[in-house]
């Protein structure tokens with residue numbers, strides 16, 4: 001085109017060297033997603049699908065593990081057979097990956113771990129990981145609760161907490177449980193029970209109903225994700241109790257994690273949920289940046305932690321601190337949620 005244009009203007013035409021940008025091959029990404037248990041997971045899957053598109057130069061092979069590690073291992077073996085360029089794994093639990101990751105390594109396919117972590121003998125079995133600091137999330141939520149008790153003059157021994165856990169062995173469950181346990185230890189709170197509820201609303205409702213029946217004294221329910229919190233709320237109201245921060249009036253205070261589901265944020269604005277520690281699901285662009293780094297022949301960081309906030313409708317607590325680091329609390333408003 002340029003050569004034609006120049007000839008047209010009587011200017012001595014010179015052949016314009018077309019710098020042909022080599023069309024990059026389509027990059028094939030095999031993504032083993034662990035399931036579809038929560039709003040967080042759906043948002044995480046959507047982030048991956050909307051990032052690894054044909055127009056962005058990718059072909060995404062998406063496999064849903066339906067909460068079973070065996071399905072994820074089968075998916076990884078399929079990706080190896082199909083000789084994908086990269087494998088991305090969102091592992092349902094931390095252990096049991098060494099063999100299949102060794103097979104991917106032997107096939108020369110880099111593996112990026114996203115969200116939860118893998119616990120492997122040899123860290124060279126995966127290229128890098130991007131996700132959340134789950135124990136910090138738990139410690140931030142517990143720091144908020146401690147600050148709340150101070151402002152409300154609630155003696156530590158008057159807190160009777162149940163931990164509605166995620167599926168056991170998931171990094172998010174391990175970290176959030178640990179964050180609470182440390183605070184229980186440090187503050188002398190009463191941890192009445194810790195029960196897994198698989199990060200689902202139905203299980204959250206079921207286990208909370210049983211716990212409320214068994215333990216009249218419960219006044220704090222620490223839910224390890226929003227879907228469990230929505231289930232816990234249903235169980236509280238079905239038991240004729242009220243969710244809220246007025247413990248002296250017999251209300252039950254709910255703590256939660258994620259901040260993805262609008263309904264949960266709305267309940268936090270209304271005070272039915274007192275505090276939500278953010279867990280950001282939008283890993284698509286972060287994983288793409290890692291693959292682009294690898295495509296450029298560079299080495300990505302081994303571990304990349306996502307920065308996350310903390311939400312509440314209670315304007316009396318505007319910041320909390322963990323290990324001397326201050327974290328601002330986002331006080332929720334209608335405009336923030338809409």
Ligand code: GZL
Nearest residue numbers: 037038040115172199225279
């Ligand atoms: C956290 C993620 C957890 C979410 C839950 O990164 O693994 O799993 O907190 C989801 O909602 O089910």
Ligand code: ZN
Nearest residue numbers: 214215216217
């Ligand atoms: Zn009891």
